[in-house]
Amino acid sequence: MKKAKILTAGDSALLIEFEQKIAPEINAQITAFVHLLKEQHIEGVTDLIPAFASLLINYDPRVIGYKDLKARIEELLKIEVSEEASEARVFEIPVCYGGEYGPDIANIAENAGLSEQEVIDIHCSKDYLIYMLGFLPGFVYLGGLDERIHTPRLANPRISIPAGSVGIAASQTGIYPLNSPGGWQLLGMTPVKTYDPERETPILVEAGDYIRFVPVTEEEFLKIKKQVDDGTYEYVVHRKGE
Amino acid sequence: MGVRVLKSGIMTTVQDLGRTGYQSQGFSVSGVMDVRSFKIANLLLDNPENEAVIEFTLMGPTLEFTSETIIAITGGDFQPHVNGNPVKMYTAIYMKKGDILSFKGCRSGSRGYIAFSSYLDIPVVMGSRSTNLKCGIGGFKGRRLMDGDLIMFRIKRRYLPYFLSRSLDLDEFSSDEVTLRVVMGPQKSKFTKEGIETFLNSEYTVTSEFDRMGCRLEGPFIAYKDTSDIISDGIAFGAVQVPSHGKPIILLADRQTTGGYAKIANVISVDIPKLAQCRTDQKIRFKQVTVDAAQKLMLKEEKEFSSFREKIYTPCKEVLECRLVAKRIGKLFADK
Numbered sequence: 001m002k003k004a005k006i007l008t009a010g011d012s013a014l015l016i017e018f019e020q021k022i023a024p025e026i027n028a029q030i031t032a033f034v035h036l037l038k039e040q041h042i043e044g045v046t047d048l049i050p051a052f053a054s055l056l057i058n059y060d061p062r063v064i065g066y067k068d069l070k071a072r073i074e075e076l077l078k079i080e081v082s083e084e085a086s087e088a089r090v091f092e093i094p095v096c097y098g099g100e101y102g103p104d105i106a107n108i109a110e111n112a113g114l115s116e117q118e119v120i121d122i123h124c125s126k127d128y129l130i131y132m133l134g135f136l137p138g139f140v141y142l143g144g145l146d147e148r149i150h151t152p153r154l155a156n157p158r159i160s161i162p163a164g165s166v167g168i169a170a171s172q173t174g175i176y177p178l179n180s181p182g183g184w185q186l187l188g189m190t191p192v193k194t195y196d197p198e199r200e201t202p203i204l205v206e207a208g209d210y211i212r213f214v215p216v217t218e219e220e221f222l223k224i225k226k227q228v229d230d231g232t233y234e235y236v237v238h239r240k241g242e
Numbered sequence: 243m244g245v246r247v248l249k250s251g252i253m254t255t256v257q258d259l260g261r262t263g264y265q266s267q268g269f270s271v272s273g274v275m276d277v278r279s280f281k282i283a284n285l286l287l288d289n290p291e292n293e294a295v296i297e298f299t300l301m302g303p304t305l306e307f308t309s310e311t312i313i314a315i316t317g318g319d320f321q322p323h324v325n326g327n328p329v330k331m332y333t334a335i336y337m338k339k340g341d342i343l344s345f346k347g348c349r350s351g352s353r354g355y356i357a358f359s360s361y362l363d364i365p366v367v368m369g370s371r372s373t374n375l376k377c378g379i380g381g382f383k384g385r386r387l388m389d390g391d392l393i394m395f396r397i398k399r400r401y402l403p404y405f406l407s408r409s410l411d412l413d414e415f416s417s418d419e420v421t422l423r424v425v426m427g428p429q430k431s432k433f434t435k436e437g438i439e440t441f442l443n444s445e446y447t448v449t450s451e452f453d454r455m456g457c458r459l460e461g462p463f464i465a466y467k468d469t470s471d472i473i474s475d476g477i478a479f480g481a482v483q484v485p486s487h488g489k490p491i492i493l494l495a496d497r498q499t500t501g502g503y504a505k506i507a508n509v510i511s512v513d514i515p516k517l518a519q520c521r522t523d524q525k526i527r528f529k530q531v532t533v534d535a536a537q538k539l540m541l542k543e544e545k546e547f548s549s550f551r552e553k554i555y556t557p558c559k560e561v562l563e564c565r566l567v568a569k570r571i572g573k574l575f576a577d578k
Contacts, residue, residue, distance in 0.1 A: 055476070058265070058478065066534065066537060134499045197377070
């Protein structure tokens with residue numbers, strides 16, 4: 001039995017609180033539970049919001065009441081499901097670092113006492129777990145940023161950050177899915193669209209997947225950007241462990 | 243064949259019940275703020291429960307009909323007029339080609355709804371016609387309506403039986419007292435006993451920071467234990483969050499999907515419309531109920547909607563009187 005609490009969040013949602021810490025193993029439990037829950041196709045469940053250490057289940061009480069749903073959830077929580085690490089997907093996100101694409105890379109390097117190249121090498125040295133999506137469509141909350149390049153937010157946030165910008169805010173790194181105001185320190189830009197309302201799947205990734213940043217030159221950036229605009233770009237996806 | 247926006251008002255958008263199923267990807271639900279008024283508007287026209295309507299805030303739009311249709315107006319009382327003559331709210335109104343619908347001042351409530359029997363020709367994006375303003379998707383071109391916009395209808399016209407019966411005598415939002423019933427929230431344990439008592443026993447005031455995303459309230463400080471910050475989690479419609487400033491913020495239709503402030507309570511579904519229809523300076527109190535009670539109230543409201551349906555499916559008095567006369571005539575013949 002997992003350490004999980006079922007709490008009310010109004011009359012049309014309940015919250016399952018897992019152990020309240022930000023850790024890959026807790027998040028893996030949630031991802032596995034979401035998959036299990038989706039397979040059940042419980043009538044009346046309308047929407048799921050997995051987060052760092054919780055899962056909000058929206059439901060229609062005219063179809064299923066709180067007590068019945070709670071009982072179903074309690075049963076499901078007893079089932080031991082282990083999410084195979086190999087099942088997770090790793091999305092390659094090409095990034096052109098520095099220059100006009102990453103106007104804050106000098107700040108980040110200076111703050112870390114490293115060279116810009118070292119910042120880039122560290123930033124793209126590992127796969128980042130997507131703990132959750134939120135804030136904006138397709139905005140990924142990534143865990144595991146190397147402590148050496150943690151950087152405070154800008155004291156004066158920008159009015160508009162272009163879609164595709166890759167930034168750092170304290171211990172987090174992420175990608176802006178659309179133009180938005182924000183205070184993240186920008187170190188690069190990706191030509192791929194993590195959110196595209198015109199695409200059949202507007203958002204490619206989900207919580208539990210991984211992101212791998214791959215450095216590209218400006219020339220490659222422009223080439224990929226053209227392919228993305230033409231609709232011919234093929235996203236590179238691996239299985240975790242490959 | 244449609245409706246032209248002559249004057250758009252302040253915040254006039256196309257909405258239905260919202261875009262569910264995509265919150266895990268960060269998409270807000272959007273949708274109408276006042277679900278009750280929305281449902282009654284569609285009910286008056288026998289529209290599907292989730293048919294898109296026009297929602298407007300604080301100021302009604304002026305609309306010109308470029309073809310005939312039937313409409314119903316619900317929500318706050320904005321004094322609707324057709325070609326300058328007052329018309330009734332909560333009533334099916336036949337609109338001819340060239341008719342102009344306008345509104346005078348808002349007498350009660352703050353949001354109005356217009357449903358159309360010819361259905362607005364708005365593309366379905368990810369399962370919904372609701373406007374998501376932040377992403378610029380759904381609704382009319384992903385934005386609020388502007389002067390000059392022309393929204394087409396999907397069908398030419400529909401026959402509605404019992405046309406004269408399609409009127410409900412409802413006055414929903416003229417009460418000065420607003421008590422919002424709440425179910426205590428997932429992080430109530432983050433607050434001190436005194437904090438919860440303050441929340442449940444004080445009067446709060448709606449501030450001007452009130453939009454489709456949420457409503458900030460002014461009032462006594464709600465004490466929390468060590469911090470009101472939490473590890474970000476999902477937010478439900480009507481969640482009452484309390485940031486470190488100790489004042490409640492109630493999250494509504496355009497709320498973000500996740501947030502990092504403790505939620506002390508959640509307004510129950512049947513009471514969210516009362517809040518959606520509040521104006522700045524409105525005084526509000528909170529009252530705790532159980533989940534079970536809240537869900538029973540939802541079912542009760544469904545029954546109320548059924549009774550409305552029955553009512554509009556009963557021939558109206560004028561028609562009945564006609565039949566009485568016919569009965570008498572029949573009697574005369576029978577006597578002979």
